[in-house]
Amino acid sequence: METKILLPEREMPTRWYNALPDLPTPLAPPLDPQTHKPLTPDQLEPIFPKAVIEQELSPKNWIDIPEPVLDIYRLYRPTPLIRAKRLEEALGVKCRIYYKNESVSPAGSHKPNTAIPQVYYNKIEGVKRIATETGAGQWGTALSFACGMFGLSCTVYMVKVSYNQKPYRRSLIQAYGGEVFASPSDKTRTGQAMLEKDPDCAGSLGLAISEAVEDAATHDDTKYSLGSVLNHVLLHQTICGLETEKQLAMIGEKPDYLVGCVGGGSNFAGLFLPFLPRRLAGEKVRFIAIEPKACPTLTRGDFRYDYGDVARLTPLIKMHTLGHSFMPAPIHAGGLRYHGDAPLLCNLVAEGLVEAEAYHQLECFDAAKLFLRTEGFLPAPETSHAIKGAIETAKRAKPGEVVVFLYSGHGLLDLASYDAYLGGKLTNFEYPEEHITEALKACPVIEE
Numbered sequence: 001m002e003t004k005i006l007l008p009e010r011e012m013p014t015r016w017y018n019a020l021p022d023l024p025t026p027l028a029p030p031l032d033p034q035t036h037k038p039l040t041p042d043q044l045e046p047i048f049p050k051a052v053i054e055q056e057l058s059p060k061n062w063i064d065i066p067e068p069v070l071d072i073y074r075l076y077r078p079t080p081l082i083r084a085k086r087l088e089e090a091l092g093v094k095c096r097i098y099y100k101n102e103s104v105s106p107a108g109s110h111k112p113n114t115a116i117p118q119v120y121y122n123k124i125e126g127v128k129r130i131a132t133e134t135g136a137g138q139w140g141t142a143l144s145f146a147c148g149m150f151g152l153s154c155t156v157y158m159v160k161v162s163y164n165q166k167p168y169r170r171s172l173i174q175a176y177g178g179e180v181f182a183s184p185s186d187k188t189r190t191g192q193a194m195l196e197k198d199p200d201c202a203g204s205l206g207l208a209i210s211e212a213v214e215d216a217a218t219h220d221d222t223k224y225s226l227g228s229v230l231n232h233v234l235l236h237q238t239i240c241g242l243e244t245e246k247q248l249a250m251i252g253e254k255p256d257y258l259v260g261c262v263g264g265g266s267n268f269a270g271l272f273l274p275f276l277p278r279r280l281a282g283e284k285v286r287f288i289a290i291e292p293k294a295c296p297t298l299t300r301g302d303f304r305y306d307y308g309d310v311a312r313l314t315p316l317i318k319m320h321t322l323g324h325s326f327m328p329a330p331i332h333a334g335g336l337r338y339h340g341d342a343p344l345l346c347n348l349v350a351e352g353l354v355e356a357e358a359y360h361q362l363e364c365f366d367a368a369k370l371f372l373r374t375e376g377f378l379p380a381p382e383t384s385h386a387i388k389g390a391i392e393t394a395k396r397a398k399p400g401e402v403v404v405f406l407y408s409g410h411g412l413l414d415l416a417s418y419d420a421y422l423g424g425k426l427t428n429f430e431y432p433e434e435h436i437t438e439a440l441k442a443c444p445v446i447e448e
């Protein structure tokens with residue numbers, strides 16, 4: 001039995017799979033934040049390029065990947081699918097565990113899969129600069145890398161707690177040529193207002209989004225780019241699942257469980273969406289989303305319309321949410337601290353087609369340690385959630401079943417978190433129910 005299942009480069013998928021037309025219940029439309037009327041595509045034009053807006057709403061099942069994008073994908077794609085034999089042995093399970101290793105990209109995570117096409121579409125529409133936010137720094141790194149590839153400038157608003165916790169992520173963004181500001185910053189009105197209220201504000205992803213959107217909306221040559229949540233991001237990430245499908249077919253395997261960690265939902269959706277048609281056709285394959293107990297969006301949030309950011313600048317989207325004013329506990333999986341999730345993923349959770357589980361950060365680090373010592377790779381704290389989920393799934397699985405999880409990124413720039421873990425300094429945070437109830441009161445009430 002092979003350990004490493006490598007897809008030949010000529011077999012790399014040349015189209016992305018768009019799940020929108022296949023959803024049993026259509027997505028609830030995004031709404032204008034002021035009028036609460038469905039948004040028209042032209043309202044998005046100040047912040048996104050046209051090609052991206054078209055993909056956001058596309059009724060087509062397959063979308064061609066442009067050649068200049070494929071050309072950069074080939075630097076690290078196809079990525080390997082690996083049989084985690086030593087992990088199976090250590091657990092004493094009789095199922096087979098595989099992981100799709102997206103940590104081999106230049107930026108060290110799955111995020112370049114969407115950064116590259118997004119920058120490409122901006123470039124062909126004449127955009128000169130892209131503004132964005134980053135939580136743990138992974139998205140900022142990926143976008144800065146992709147902007148460099150196509151010769152665009154890149155401005156990154158980095159959540160202040162990560163900016164201080166992860167100085168090397170910031171260095172890497174800068175090494176690729178991007179500029180980085182700790183958010184809240186004094187560069188935007190939103191940031192200035194927050195600093196006036198609370199000079200020590202540690203920031204949040206929702207707040208950093210507000211700053212980046214404001215930057216893009218107030219500069220003609222600048223657009224905004226989001227690294228997760230939106231339909232077009234999930235679309236670009238389907239390259240992961242499409243490759244996995246081919247790799248499993250090469251060795252005559254079929255997945256029984258697809259597992260991934262969820263921050264905004266893009267890596268997990270990228271893995272399982274290409275398998276959705278099989279599931280809808282009655283095949284037995286389960287999709288399992290893993291999130292932190294400190295940010296339990298899918299497991300404890302409400303499924304309702306909410307803003308994507310603190311300043312209420314983004315459209316209203318129907319999703320599982322903890323409330324847009326959610327201020328997360330400083331857990332180390334910075335990429336998993338967003339108050340909402342991709343509407344496409346939430347739609348499928350609401351349909352019962354996707355299951356969700358939440359774990360504490362300490363048990364996830366335990367899982368990461370076991371993985372490191374059996375499989376050799378050091379996972380990002382976000383990825384440790386997928387590993388924990390895959391381990392629990394494998395323990396429940398029947399002999400001979402196949403568990404596949406997405407290995408979303410390496411942790412080589414997260415060693416400060418491992419230091420805290422190995423030094424016994426990490427604690428768990430359970431998000432209090434009162435906070436959820438309180439934050440949800442600030443959500444708009446929309447009649448549907």
Ligand SMILES: *Cc1c(COP(=O)(O)O)cnc(C)c1O
Pocket residue numbers: 109110111138139227228229261262263264265266267268335336380382383408409410
């Ligand atoms: C950003 C990130 C995540 C979470 O984002 P999704 O959109 O849910 O995929 C998970 N793992 C890593 C390594 C990340 O960088």
